[in-house]
Amino acid sequence: MIRFYISNILILLSIVNLATLQSVYQVDPGATCQIYAGDPPGTPLCNDILINKNSVYIGSDNTQETLWQDINQVLYFLDTLQVPGCGVTKNFINLCAFFFPPCIELKNDQNETIAIPIRSCKESCDESFQECQIPDTPVFNCTMPENGGPRFPLVSSIYDLTSFNGNSSYTVDCVNANDIVKTNQTLSLSGNCPAPLLKQPWETVEERDKYIEEGYYFVTNTTTCVLSCPVPLFTTKQWSNLFAMSDVLSITSVILSIYLIITYVILNKKWVHSDKLLNSFFVSIFFVSLAGAIQAFHGTEKTFCPTPLRSAVQKDLTCGATGIIFHMSTIYAILFWTLMSFELWWSIKFISKKINYYKYYLLGCTVITFVFTIVPAVNYNIYYGKANVICWLKDDKYMNTCFWIPMAVCLTIATVFIGLVIYEIYKIVKSNGKQGFLQLQLKPILMIVLIYVTYLYVFSYNYYIQDNMDMFLSRVVDFFVCLSKSEDEGADCKIYGPPIGSIAMFLLIIRSYGIFVFIIYGYSAKSRAIWLSSPVFQNKYLQPILEKIRSRNSSKVTGTTESGASTNSSVSVVNDNTNKKTKKKKKEAVSVEIYSGNTGQLDSDDDSDSGPFNPDGTKLKTIY
Incomplete structure (x- = not known):
């Protein structure tokens, strides 16, 4: 018996908490109830499947034209995704109800008019999103907020109308458009791939996989739309x-x-x-x-x-x-x-x-x-x-x-x-x-x-x-x-x-x-x-010229040495035809680097007193 009372108390508390947590929507004073202006030319969609096309809710920050721009974005996704089973009439009924919900017009004693939408239930939104595999976007998703509450309520929307001399908890139940609208109209997606996407048709999964192996990049597993090559990462x-x-x-x-x-x-x-x-x-x-x-x-x-x-x-x-x-x-x-x-x-x-x-x-x-x-x-x-x-x-x-x-x-x-x-x-x-x-x-x-x-x-x-x-x-x-x-x-x-x-x-x-x-x-x-030292230069045509250049350079070096120029000299010897060793009797350190045609390192028998040396006293070599 005690367990029975406890369970009932818990159920009662959960109901109270649910009611307490129910969001109270703000009334948009600029919203209006309008007659549906009709589908744009070339896009027949909502004319015959709205719950009430004589009274649709239009918020103060929207117009019917801007709402249709949002619908076109969703249609773009649906055309691109091409999910089997998505392009059926019931999903289009939901889509039109999402963007053009039925509208309730209320007047108070001061003849002030306010407009309140009859929102679609979240269950309807989830059903269509799941069937069509629509990704959540900032433009449209099933959890997006609106006027202080969710755009798609679980059960109902509660409004505080006290500022309009009305009820403090005016409740409007959500609707499932598919339970209301009955039509014989058949709607379908175009099946086209919006630019700059390109179309590569396939009939079976095996055929699609074959195209993927050949380098086609389908944007989803269900679509025939492929990214162009090179992909639009850059211009x-x-x-x-x-x-x-x-x-x-x-x-x-x-x-x-x-x-x-x-x-x-x-x-x-x-x-x-x-x-x-x-x-x-x-x-x-x-x-x-x-x-x-x-x-x-x-x-x-x-x-x-x-x-x-x-x-x-x-x-x-x-x-x-x-x-x-x-x-x-x-x-x-x-x-x-x-x-x-x-x-x-x-x-x-x-x-x-x-x-x-x-x-x-x-x-x-x-x-x-x-x-x-x-x-x-x-x-x-x-x-x-x-x-x-x-x-x-x-x-x-x-x-x-x-x-x-x-x-x-x-x-x-x-x-x-x-x-x-x-x-x-x-x-x-x-x-x-x-x-x-x-x-x-x-x-x-x-x-x-x-x-x-x-x-x-x-x-x-x-x-x-x-x-x-x-x-x-x-x-x-x-x-x-x-x-x-x-x-x-x-x-x-x-x-x-x-x-x-x-x-x-x-x-x-x-x-x-x-x-x-x-x-x-x-x-x-x-x-x-x-x-x-290669045959390119070591030939009878170029050798005399090279000898003259070498002789001229040698004369300049000799003259400079005899004139007693700088005692701290660094000599680089490049000699492809001889392996002459240059000895310096001066006490100053002289760094000698020999690059010959047959070696890339200092000769190991160089008896110069100059460095560098390893710590063990051996002469340091170079490689490469």
């Missing part, structure tokens, strides 16, 4: 500028990479161990740039977008080939660069211990690169990404497994060795106080650090994209709202995505590696020495 002019930037950088990088290969791989006849890693890196960079150059000569936009309806996939020859070349050569470059960071540290730490593991390096890098390239390639996972400027891997599982995770490992290893290099440099400086050795290792340190920064940006950019992907997808609704309001077929509407500046920086980095490396190695003393 047409901005996309054109990005593509032109890619073309110029790629072709420039290819040309400069070819120069580096000719210089250090072909003309340099006597390689030392460090040359092998450096030259392998040059070749890798060449193929990275070549992928972009192939796209440029084929037409970058044509490569990415074979037709305005779809993006390129691996079966499109140019996209597939350049994607594989880019992926393979990038992995090669990262691996060789990581090994270079290790050998830079080794050359400073263990000056007298030589290592020669290049054949093992090459074998290991080739196996790793082959595995990480063949796995996505055989699964046809190369495509042109919607917000990208290259053909590359598609699925996250392949992208992470075959690129980002290996890259993260390489970055971690390189970070350790760069830190160790800095530590060794600190020890050397602290030991003898000389900093001349920085000149010897400046180029490899500069290149490794520069490439490290670029790789770190690319890695961080990918993390930024993945971390913000949910936000980008959530803003697609804003794009459709913009399209529904646009008066120039959506030319001013853009999908919210990564800023164009971040994409431009990503593009600048991946297409400029040939330029970066050329800046460091393209016009060095060693490269000049290689060219001067």
